[in-house]
Amino acid sequence: MNVRDPFGLHRKSALSILKTTASRAAVDFTERAVEASVDAIEKGKQAVDDFDMSFTIPKNVPSFGNPQRIVEDHVWGNTAVARGGKTSPHPNKNAGILGGVQDRVGGLFDSRNTLPMYKDKPYAYPASQRARPIWRRKRVLAFALLLLLLLYYFGAFGRHHDTVVSSTPMWAWLTAGSESGKAADWANRRERVVEAFTLSWDAYERYAWGYDEFHPVSKKGEQMAPQGMGWIIVDALDTMILMNLTSRVTHAREWVSNSLTYDQDQDVSTFETTIRMLGGLLSAHYLSNEFPDLAPLAEDDPGAPGEDLYLEKAKDLADRLVAAFDSPSGVPYASVNIAKYEGLPAHDEGGASSTAEATTLQLEFKYLAKLTGEKYFWDKAEKVMEVVDNNSVEDGLVPIYIYATDGTFRGNNIRLGSRGDSYYEYLIKQYLQTNKQEAVYLEMWDESLRGVRKHLVTYTEPSGFTIIGERPDGLKGSLSPKMDHLVCFMPGTIALAATGGLTEAEAKKQPTWTKKNEADMDLARELMQTCWGMYKWMATGLAAEITYFHIASPPLPEGAPHHPPAEFDADPEAEWRKDYSVHGMDVHNLQRPETVESLFYMWRITGDIKYREWGWEMFKSFMNHTAVPDGGGFSSLSNANKVPPVMRDNMESFWLAETLKYFYLLFSPNDLLPLDKIVINTEAHAFPRFDMGQLFSTGWKRKPRDAEGKMMK
Template structure:
């Protein structure tokens, strides 16, 4: 019998070297394996549930102010509007501002917990939840936001999430899930929760995960269970994972193609799990994918959207950032290099090659304001540039700055013997792209960026040269730069995305320039003013039913919704709190307004959906294990 399913007293990462998981070959023994998983899962859940019930922490005290926080937040929102009308300015109190982000998180969490608990999509206006797609994984909202609650020191939210993970998060009954979503959101969220609860036990402390407590290893054991089922997606002729997997049978669901970002953005999670458990199989499968991606021998360092799991070859030539989540692949390169403490230089080489060719093929400048635009080549690298930027592209300014400095302050990085003119140019490019992303926000009526923005550029303006300095913000009186911006009617929605805030976090912590914090605060207050779901007081009626006014109850904010139209006032809500809102966007706002030493960049990497992992040293069998083919 496979040792993976033996009863044991120690969790996987503590019983080395005796635990050696091996998967059953495809098609062999699947029925018995599934039964064993179900039995083991039921026993584990029963024991953990009993332990939780006796832990004395079922009803912790809430960590927010007395009274109705929704009412208080509503009054604060009105004060923001009054300040706008009167042009009042106050000295920034960043501690108070990070607490406002915490308030927004609490209200968002409370409404979701009350009406949509367990679902990965929540409608805060209708007050209902549902699964957003056939291959979506239950719990994405809960597991995704768990580490945010930890960072915000919200023990009651953490306890609610732990209870759901313990009693309801099961993988043996899920027949189809997205491989990448399950890996980055669920596996990543569980691993991040394990990291924070063990390395930073003072954040949202609860007895259940204390050393020696029955629930000490809940996160890591759930993560290992999920990873073992996900390994089936890698059983392909090339080793490139299928985009979907049947978790009930641990088998990938055959597909002719996988998005490159889905195939090459799972590495941080599996590598960290391998580091925790010592199981090199997790490491090997994702390292092999990177070798296949590299060996496919593209003309330059930019990759098309799709790769074949059967052949390990690219299926077309377009270079796009939209609809393909290409950002996940590019950021994974430099983050893999940093995650393993710069001991895998191959990933730095791949990143530098990609950045060089971004400059060569994709950079243009707008006609009037000379905004730096990162476009697409929708047909091929040799064909015309399309000057459009999806909001997802706004991850790149921060990632470029992170790669140039490795996360240390810019003043310190410049003293390093490794600092070069090229790195200085990288920082200039990062700041210019950040300014363009900020322009995408300022260009709408709500000051919230649309999903996609087009720019008017000169036909011959396709070079990697950097435009004017990004050190100066936009002048309020000069709006001529808006002539360069073209927002199409089908792109006016805002999905509460995190990428611009992530880049602001990196740029602020690296440069120390308060301008980036100020931009972030303006973004945050725009979210509060224009995406808040306000519950009005009920109508007051006479005995005959005639409306005579409103009751004495005050208005209150009960949640936040993405927007169907962010370019009109009042905006049009979509009635959807996106899964990224609590897990990513609010997390990055909170960290942006926190001290630099709180979860420092020098010690941490964030995965594609904002889950923090530690940097670590390579050891034993955990190493790159391959070299690039000559280019």
């Protein structure tokens, strides 16, 4: 792919053009151009000052080069505003003559773009470790910037602003001239993820700053509460910290400090607010303290007035959310009025709460309790697990609704998709969070996984893929071959449970490794392949929200012979495609993270490069089919099974908080957030593992069970 000069000119002609236009400078160089040039030079000088502020990098953090701006230049360079064509109702403030000047200048100075034109500190080499090239010295940089700006302005004023739009698809650079025959450059691929994030974030910042929802096609925002809940800003905080996006973290932190208030008469989801907002604040607190050189800010340095900003906001929010647990049973209500400190039952399902939602609050409240010493946070969250377990379910599989009034289940629907999924996820993660000190949760996880194998696992026809189905009428009812995309969290979670976060090779050396662990890893691999097939089956390469499968009648039991193909044949008539089926109402793609989440765990644990490669293919599909024109970022899809797809005009907050974060971690070195040192909540917010200490305890014991997991009388 031929890459044009950032100024739209061939480099070899730059000098001659400069000479021929120099005589025009005295006449044509307007006051506007002078002021803009000086401003740009000052920004360049400030950028160099930022670069000079070297600091020690934590040993477990990889080298973070300042991301190349190929993606942003490509998209914004093809917007209507930049072309001089029909403008959008919300013009791009960065478009026009001055649009992207810093990006373009940076591109000329350094092909690796390590010059921090965006204020985000480049973790390349500290200045003290090597002599700076001559072009990085401030005076030379300022002079060069002036010359290049002259070249840009005189060239721009002397020709039309319309540019020829390439017939190449918007994101074809991802595949054009790819690394055929070469080892993949994973650092480069990671930078592509950072670019996707910054495109998304900057579009939100431009069109919907401070709003809880962002509609990238219509370029507008909406609030979920009168003054906003920080739904997107707080959820994305720790992703930006990990990506070292200092200037963006600064802006977000300012909003959190000055604009975010929970004193609003608003009903909010107990679960969603806990995992996204409370989890996001706690993770930002953890990362900013544990890795102070990632997106470093003076405001949160030890002793600074804002040192505990994230923790203080988290405590304020948790004090309101904890009111949800004030039910007769201790099972939290589905909603909370955060101004009135009042828990509220659900408006449907007879007021029952979702089982997954009631049991996916524990990591957050336990970590907050550990940070603050406020034991009631711990006790409230822990009590829920006892109430759920005392229902004496068969084989560890729980129905998807539970009453907050008396703690009993509503209905018999059992699934690992919506309203059931993260109950199982948090069993093993609670065990790992407290450094394996709460064995009750490992016992409950093992029991549940046996139940999944016994009642929900089967194989497809004709190819023999492994799936996890549903039992909508209980364990005595029939198996539905329906699998939500949400279920694709399971491969990674199973692998995490089997190894405890160690690599598979390391775990196998442990005396605790058994044939069960081996079998669990086999199941994880098979389910991972099935989830990847959900993507390969769709026209865009992006999975549907729900996939159905063709299975035998009666369904084959777990362990039955099955031999799925190792690869997915691209032929539209390939045999494997008969196993999958997507209904017309389920073709939407919501930018969900579960499959890339599991790819991340599977790569870290197995070391099998195919999981990284699958992730790269998936990332390219997101780039090629969900990008919004005119600097809109990325959108979820209403129909992901047609090309071009139908846009949904919504950017989910978990696109920034989870999906792009997991891509980033998948392409990063393994010592960034090592899995044996941290736990990641269901919204991809990272917390440290810790010992309970003297203050905290599990506080309950399981009652004796029979072979099927039912309590013995």
